[in-house]
Structure formats: structure tokens, C-alpha cells
Amino acid sequence: MDAAFAPLDTERLTLRPMTLDDAEDMAERRSDTTTAQYQAWKAPYSVERARDLITELLTRPGPTPGNWYQLAVERKRDGKVLGDVALFLSGNGRTAEVGFTLHPWARGHHYATEATARLVDYAVFDLGVHRIEACTHPHNIASVRVLERIGFLAEGIRREAYWVEDEVSDDAIYGLLAREWMSRRAQD
DSSP: OSSSOOEEEEEEEEEEOOGGGHHHHHHHHOOOOOTTTTTTSOOOOOOHHHHHHHHHTTTTSSSSTTTTTEEEEETTTTTTEEEEEEEEOOOOOSSEEEEEEOOOOGGGSSHHHHHHHHHHIIIISSSSOSEEEEOOTTTTHHHHHHHHTTTOOOEEEEEEEEEEEEEEEEEEEEEEEHHHHHHHHHHH
């Protein structure tokens, strides 16, 4: 792996490593109750907590097995940060999990689809993963639609398997195999 993670580009977006300058934006996004309702944190989300997370990310040159790695999603036309995407590599690096979080005002423009598809490209073509997974609350219809647009298939529900502090919910599991993604990309 290179010493530093090179940003990933799409037509409209740049997925880049986070910096401490992103902490206030991350805290604002994660403090939104509509954003937090299906995530692994409770609102409000402090700037200090965002700084701690970003500081931890800065210790890694990029995705590493056994860790989440988050990238800021920046709109090219104005440099505005719309949210973030995340990638978790399994211990053997053969399976990855993806996640995405956008500001409420950035939703509905297919940014999450575009950014997540680029992250899947990176996982499959650059990291050589065999399988990509995503999990979401079964009622998070917007996220389900993003995953389905990309080509993820619903694989099932883990009942009462996802905890945020002392609250438990079901967890919907989605999967995409590298060969399915490669076939899909070959048709584009």
C-alpha cells in the first residue's frame, strides 16, 4: 500500500482522506437526528468526538484489515463536503463493508450512490476484495435504495442484532460479489 491514500474521483465528487478541519462538519452532520436515527451513534455528536475519530484515522495510510476508514465526500464544483463514505476490511482483506452518511441537504441528488459505487470500485479493483457487504436498519429506505441501485442484493435480516447504547434493532444485510460488480461495470 502507498504511504498515503490518493483521493478517488467521480464525475461530480472527490473522496478524500479526512483532516481535522472536517471535525466541525462531521459533528454537525452526525448531530442531525434524521441522520443519527439509523447510525451507530446518538445525537448530539460533539466536535471533540469527531476530532478523536479523525485523529485515529490519520494514524492509518488508508484502509487496513480490521479497521474502518472514512473518506470525506467533497463536491468538485464548489469544494463543499457533502458527507462521508466508509470502508471496513475484514481481517484477511477479502471482504469489505461499506457505509455512507450525507448531510440532509445533500440527499436526493444521487451523491451517496455515486460515492459508494466509487468506493466499491476501489475495493474490488484496487484492493481485490471478493465480497462487499452493507448493513442498515430495515426501515432506512433511502439507504436500501442506494444499495439496490448499486447492485447489492438483500440477503436477510439479523433480528435484534444491532445495538446503539442500550437500544437494539434489526439489521438488514446486503451483499455484492466482486464478479457481479465487474460484470455490471463491463456493461456500463
